[in-house]
Structures are given as structure tokens and as C-alpha cells.
Amino acid sequence: MIGDPYQQVLALLPGEGVSGFSSTWLAAKLLEQDTLVLETVSSAVSDDLGGQLTDRLAKVKDGSLLTGICKFKWIETLLQGNISVKNDAKPLMSRFDRLATSKTWGNPLAVGVIILGLMVSMAIAMPFMGLFGYLPSLLSPPLVQ
Secondary structure, three states: OOOHHHHHHHHHOOOOOEOOEOHHHHHHHHHOOOHHHHHHHHHHOOHHHHHHHHHHHHOOOOHHHHHHHHHHHHHHHHHHOOOOOOOOOOOOOOHHHHHHOOOOOHHHHHHHHHHHHHHHHHHHHHHHHHHHHHHHHHHHHHHHO
């Protein structure tokens, strides 16, 4: 049973908690084998109660997994009343998105976009390449003399 080890450890802790920490939080941290919390609780309770806690915790396997499952179940109960999902709703995609993610047309479209980008960048760079191509011939006569 998932909550059983937690309830057993919680029953052994003082109801008001220890050192400003609530007993529910301490029980969860003890199940996770948090050594700092174990030292804090052991120093605050009697030796008999500390021994009982240690014995009880030694019998718990995968305490971190246990508390993780409990946390996720708690989150799930919070979300159940606050989130609704429409099953018949289709994802909103533009015509381009459907085309780009198509198994048939996706790859050719990607290649086409890349080629188009290269052509546009070359068209923009062409005048500058011609201008800077003549620059060495203009500068070399004064440098040679």
C-alpha cells in the first residue's frame, strides 16, 4: 500500500513537528532517507522514539520513489478539476505548416527554402563582390611605385 509507510512514520513523529518543520514534511523527507532531517529528528525526540523511527525507515524500500508517486498523484488531483481537454479539437496549423510537416513535401520544401536563401544572399552580395573585385587593381598602381 502506497500511503502505509508514510502513515506509520507520521504516527511516530510529534504532532507539532520538530524545529519549525511540520510532521507531514518531516515524514516525507525521512522516507526519502534525508540524513540531515534524520539527525534533526533524532536529536529532538527520545532515544526510544528515535530507535523506532530508524527501525521503521530501515524496512522502507525506495522511499524517494514512494514520495514521488504520492506527489504526482497529488498534482494530478489538483489538475483534474481545473483542466479540460476537448478530444475533437484539431491542432491549428497553417497551410505552410501542414505542407512543411508533410511526409511527401516536407523535405523538398526544406531544400527549396535553403536554395532560395542561397540565391537571395548571392543576389544581394553580387554588387559588393564586383566593387571589391576592382579595388585591388585601383590600389596596386600607387603601391607599386
